[in-house]
Amino acid sequence: MPKLTLKFDQAILGEVPVGAKEVSIGRSPDNALVIDNPAVSHYHARVFNEEGRMMLEDFGSMNGTFVNGQRVKMVMLKPGDSVTVGKHTIVVSDSRELDGFAPSGNGAAKAAVSKINETVMLDTKERREFLAKVAAVGESVQVAPTRVMVATLVIRKGKTDRKEYTLQDKLTVVGKSAMATVKLKGWFAPKAAAQINRREDNSYYIGAADKTPSINGTPISHPTKLSSGDVLAVAGIEMEFVLRD
Amino acid sequence: MSSLTKQITAATIDFGARSDTGRARENNEDSFKVASELGLFILSDGMGGLDAGEVASKLTVETVCAHCRDAEADPNLPLEGDRAEGASDVSNRLASAIQVANRIVRSAAGAGADTNSAAPNPAPRGMGATVVALQFFDERVSIVHVGDSRGYRLRGTEFVQLTDDHSLVAQQVREGRMTEAEAEASPLKNVLMRALGVDSAVEVEVDEEIALDGDTYLLCSDGLTRELSDAQIAGLLGETQNAQAAADRLIDLANQAGGGDNITAVVIRVGGKPGGTLGRIGRWITGYGN
Numbered sequence: 001m002p003k004l005t006l007k008f009d010q011a012i013l014g015e016v017p018v019g020a021k022e023v024s025i026g027r028s029p030d031n032a033l034v035i036d037n038p039a040v041s042h043y044h045a046r047v048f049n050e051e052g053r054m055m056l057e058d059f060g061s062m063n064g065t066f067v068n069g070q071r072v073k074m075v076m077l078k079p080g081d082s083v084t085v086g087k088h089t090i091v092v093s094d095s096r097e098l099d100g101f102a103p104s105g106n107g108a109a110k111a112a113v114s115k116i117n118e119t120v121m122l123d124t125k126e127r128r129e130f131l132a133k134v135a136a137v138g139e140s141v142q143v144a145p146t147r148v149m150v151a152t153l154v155i156r157k158g159k160t161d162r163k164e165y166t167l168q169d170k171l172t173v174v175g176k177s178a179m180a181t182v183k184l185k186g187w188f189a190p191k192a193a194a195q196i197n198r199r200e201d202n203s204y205y206i207g208a209a210d211k212t213p214s215i216n217g218t219p220i221s222h223p224t225k226l227s228s229g230d231v232l233a234v235a236g237i238e239m240e241f242v243l244r245d
Numbered sequence: 246m247s248s249l250t251k252q253i254t255a256a257t258i259d260f261g262a263r264s265d266t267g268r269a270r271e272n273n274e275d276s277f278k279v280a281s282e283l284g285l286f287i288l289s290d291g292m293g294g295l296d297a298g299e300v301a302s303k304l305t306v307e308t309v310c311a312h313c314r315d316a317e318a319d320p321n322l323p324l325e326g327d328r329a330e331g332a333s334d335v336s337n338r339l340a341s342a343i344q345v346a347n348r349i350v351r352s353a354a355g356a357g358a359d360t361n362s363a364a365p366n367p368a369p370r371g372m373g374a375t376v377v378a379l380q381f382f383d384e385r386v387s388i389v390h391v392g393d394s395r396g397y398r399l400r401g402t403e404f405v406q407l408t409d410d411h412s413l414v415a416q417q418v419r420e421g422r423m424t425e426a427e428a429e430a431s432p433l434k435n436v437l438m439r440a441l442g443v444d445s446a447v448e449v450e451v452d453e454e455i456a457l458d459g460d461t462y463l464l465c466s467d468g469l470t471r472e473l474s475d476a477q478i479a480g481l482l483g484e485t486q487n488a489q490a491a492a493d494r495l496i497d498l499a500n501q502a503g504g505g506d507n508i509t510a511v512v513i514r515v516g517g518k519p520g521g522t523l524g525r526i527g528r529w530i531t532g533y534g535n
Contacts, residue, residue, distance in 0.1 A: 009413065011433050038422060169331040171385060171453035179384055179455075192384070192455050198331060200409075200450045208403065209455050223405055 002054055002079060004047060005091045006033060013088070022048035025085065026059075039063050039086030047077065054092070056083065149243040151204055151226075153196075158237025159185040167204060172196040174234060175209070184235060193235035197223070204241065211235050258381070260286065261489025262511040265496045267468055268504030274298030275466045275509040278306035284381035285313055285339075286511050290394050290466040292440070293372040297354070301374040301442055304353055305346045309378055312342035329451045335380055336387040340449040343376055343389060343441070350374055350442035373442040377408060377464050379513070386456040389449050391439050395470060397478070398454070399461040404479035407452060411439035458516040461488075465495070468506035472499040488512040 004023060006014045016023055016033050023032040026044040035044070041061040048055055054077040058065040066084040067075050077083070083090040151167040161183040165172070174182040175192040184193065190210040197205045206213055207223035213234035215224060226232075228243035260281070266273040274291040276299075287309045291302030316322045316338050326344035328337055354372035375392025388396045393410040409415060413436040414428035428434060441447055461482050469478070478495065485491035495510040 008433065009436065011413075011436055013432075169453075170329070170333075170336065170451060171455070173455055177384065192457070195455045197452060197454070199452065207405075207454075208400070209457060222403055 002077075002092060002094055004033060004083075005093060006035065007089045007091060008087065018047055018049065018054055020049060022046050025090070033090070035085060035088050037086045037088065040088070044085055054078070061085075149202070149245060151198070152242045152244060153182060153232075154240045154242055155182075156231070156238040156240055158235075158239075159189075160237060161185065167196060167198060170198050172198075173209070174213075174237075182237075182239075184237065186236075190235055194232075196226070206232060257516045258284070259488040259514040260512060261487065261492040262286075262509070263489075263492045263496050264509040265500065265504075265507065267506055267508050268500055270507055272296065272299055273507045274302055275468070275507040276302035276306045277464070277509055277511050278310045279511070280310050280314065283313055283317060285310065285378065286380070286462075286464055286513060287376065287378040288394055288464040288466065288509055288511055289374045289376045289441075290392070290468075290507070290509070291372070291374045293354070297372040298374075300353060301350050301372045304350050305374045305376050305441055308346040308349050309339070309342040309376065312345045313338060313380070316341075326446060326449070329449075332451050333382065333385070333387060333453060335382040336389065336451045336453060339378055339380055339387055339389045340451050343378070343391060343449045344446060346374075346376065347391075347441040347447040348445075351445070354442050373437075373440040375437070375466075376441060379462060379464060381456055381515075384456060386454050386462070388452045388454065391441055391447055391449055392437050394464070394466050397463040397465070397475075399463070399479055399482045400457060400459070402479075402483070404475055404482075406475070407454065408450070411450070412437050456515055460515045461491075462513040462515070463495075464509075464511040464513075466507060466509040468504075468508035469495060469499050469510055471506060472502035472504065472508070482512065488514045 001017050001019055003015055003017045005012060014033065024043065024046045025031055025033045025035065026042050027035060027037065027040045028042040031043065041059065043059050044061045045056060045058045045065045055074065056065065056067065056072065056077050057074045058072060063086060064071045066072065067081055077092045079092055079094040081092040083092065153165045153167060155163050165182055169181065172182065172195065173180040173192050174184065174194045176184045176189040177191040180192065192209040193211040194209050194213040195207050197207065199205060204226040205223040206215065206220065206226055208220065211234050212219050213232055214220065215230050215232055226241045228241065230241045232239050232241060260279060262277050262279060264273060264275045264277055275289070276291070277288045279286050287306045289302035289305035291298030291300065293301060324337055324341040326341055329340055350372060375394040377390040377394040377396050379396055380387045388407050390396065390408045391411060393412045395410070396407040398405050398407055409419065412434065414423060414431050414434045416438060417423035418425060418428050439448055463478065463482060477498065481494055481498065482491055485494055491512045492510045496508050499508045
């Protein structure tokens, strides 16, 4: 009897045989194969037996159902097919085949699903290909492509050495210190009033140093992510954080 | 001018570290290494069957340390991997050291061996490791990491996780697809998106922070953070004066809480009094800048 194996990357989340009874797939808990993810419709698709053939039907789902990378409405499935729903994959196999491991022979870099509580590494090549495929055809099309934005601090009030600063470093220090980019002037200016960090995803966070900065009038209690238009105040200066194309 | 020469005087920086097998595992696959003359602290959590995890984490910390020491002796030592934009020389050197460690762990795992050979090739050992490393320079600290070993900072009463886990569930949380509680309960919480020893190059996350007098830094493996809450860790760091005593107490507490995995903690205290008011920066490093 054929079966469907639900996977997230290479981790196996569940298995269900395809017999006479149809297998419904979706986010609602009354489906035979439940995928609890916002990218999946409540009643997303079904796999059923028609005159000995295994058929897949998409119920007009928002983000679609993909077989081997192609968006489908109704299609015949065969062992070895890979069905993508959201970021999950459903692998079609014959129960004669022994699985439990990813069906690839990628040698050393191959990651097996290990015992519970063992840390698992994913084969990054396969992961990238998989994620790239999902990004190309799946839900990610609804997300605006990331543009490279230039982050700028525009000084609104206070004494600094310049009126505008482009934030391109990992760490930008506001203060009188030699390492400060936003140089404060004045006898009582703190050496390091605050810091702005550029994280790996090019988001920016402001954090306290010798002083606690505030964003739009509210003092921060922990490093806080900046949005374009935020007005930052610290050590007597006021500056606007702007993201530009 | 940024120089790689930096020394931390023993009087102004206090550090302590301990690694423990825990109560459930037979081997300790965690490793740490301190090169105090470089202000460098490295922690790695290895994975793989038999002794592979131990070997991987040991190779990682030793390689990172050796590469940084070599660069100290020879500033023209080439960087391995791409330069991180907007990052200091120290951060780039550290990231380079992690690329070297990745290559070494990968070759130790048997990648690149003749897989077409008909002979019963010794199976790839599925060897890998996480790494988190921290290096003080000038008045700053560079933090680089791969995987789910973490760096934290206690500044006053503010306790901040400085590293984002490269795990599947952490990514889901960042994308708003999962709550912290769901991540904690997920059967997939052990799935890493990045690790050393997997691919020919590894994506190293690089961050830089100001180091202030009075800051306490913690590097730890997931064996600590799976057992103790942030509040427990922050409380303990805040009330324990001595860095070694703090590391010891963290390990003891994690063991009392179950000790389900190997536990490693490296605690670094910069000048000042723990939990005290913030002092001026830049008093605790001497000899930088040449």
